[in-house]
Amino acid sequence: MRIDKLLANLGFGSRKEVKKLLKDGAVKVNDIVVKDAKQHVDPINENVTLNGDRIEYKEFIYLMMNKPPGVLSATEDTREETVIDLLELEDQVYNPFPVGRLDKDTEGLLLITNNGQLSHRLLSPKKHVPKTYFAVIEGEVTEEDVKAFKNGVTLDDGYYTKPGDLVILKSGLMSDIELTITEGKFHQVKRMFESVGKRVVYLKRMSMGPLKLDDTLELGEYRELEDEEIQLLKEYQVI
Ligand code: URA
Numbered sequence: 001m002r003i004d005k006l007l008a009n010l011g012f013g014s015r016k017e018v019k020k021l022l023k024d025g026a027v028k029v030n031d032i033v034v035k036d037a038k039q040h041v042d043p044i045n046e047n048v049t050l051n052g053d054r055i056e057y058k059e060f061i062y063l064m065m066n067k068p069p070g071v072l073s074a075t076e077d078t079r080e081e082t083v084i085d086l087l088e089l090e091d092q093v094y095n096p097f098p099v100g101r102l103d104k105d106t107e108g109l110l111l112i113t114n115n116g117q118l119s120h121r122l123l124s125p126k127k128h129v130p131k132t133y134f135a136v137i138e139g140e141v142t143e144e145d146v147k148a149f150k151n152g153v154t155l156d157d158g159y160y161t162k163p164g165d166l167v168i169l170k171s172g173l174m175s176d177i178e179l180t181i182t183e184g185k186f187h188q189v190k191r192m193f194e195s196v197g198k199r200v201v202y203l204k205r206m207s208m209g210p211l212k213l214d215d216t217l218e219l220g221e222y223r224e225l226e227d228e229e230i231q232l233l234k235e236y237q238v239i
Contacts, residue, residue, distance in 0.1 A: 003027065003048070004037035010057065011093035012050060026051050060239075061094040062230060063087070063112040064214060065222035067205075073101040073110060083110060086220055099123065099208075100184055108133075108205035109213040112222070121238040122209060128162075128182040129209045129238075133189050134169075136202035141168050141175035145196050149179070153195040159185060164192060178206070210236045 007018040007027070018037070025033045028049045029041050041048055043057035065083060067073065072082045075097045083098050099111040099119045113119060122129055149164040162183055169176040179189055190200045206213050210232035217223065225233075233239045 001041060001043060002037065003029070003034055003039050003041050006041060006043050006048070006057065007050070007055075009093060010055065011089055021050065058094075060115045060118075061091060061096055061113060062115070062118075062225040062233075063091065063096065063222050064211065064217070064225055064229075065110045065112055066213060066217035066219055067102050067107055067110040068219035069105045069107055071220075072104055073098045080104075083112060087112070087222070102205060103187060103190075103203070106203045106205065107219060108203075109208055109211065110205070111208065111211065115239060118233065118239045123184060125183065127238070130180050130182050130207075131184065131205060131209075132178060132180040132207045134204045134206050135177050135179060135189060135193075135200050137175045137177055137193055137198050138173075138201050139175065139198040140171050140173065141166070141177050141198065142171070143168075145198070148196055149192065153192055155185065155188075155191045155195055161185070161188070161192060174201070209233070209238065 149166040165180040
């Protein structure tokens, strides 16, 4: 990769500003000053420094966010705040995007990455990746609903869902439940409950495939995946 592109991609300035840094002798590759913007470097195996500080380059970034309500799962929007707007600039420079969508009012686990293959595989209908949601439901959730979800239910557009594993945590006028589904149809959890005449009033994703929401993350907070979590994704054959 060209040194000027590397530095610009990592957010050290525009191509023009980066050219000036190079001209000023601020950049070294393996302890040798590099002034030529066209010089190619291998940022993983070579030691690139800017004013003496090593530049850390990674091809892929993997972030786990506890998505807050009121924010769109999109990369950009002209009017509304997106999950990418919540990232530090040093993370935004990797051009990450959310893996799939949570509704604007849904909270919880959102994976954000620039690895298109990971996203494609995790979202592939062929992979049947389980996603578990915690929800508060208006109305009494019953064993009938558990059975109905187990058999699959018909959504408002006629789509017949795959089985969902519904666990009642608390039943009453308001019920707490956990639902695991292996599909990702638009508003799926809300529409599954609509199909049995009930309404989701709060929805939070707790897990996706092998990843579990880190419960120390406050709403809107995020962190990089840990090595063990990346290993889990590898074992899951999505990266
Ligand atoms: N199902 C929904 O209805 N909404 C979400 O955000 C995720 C799953």
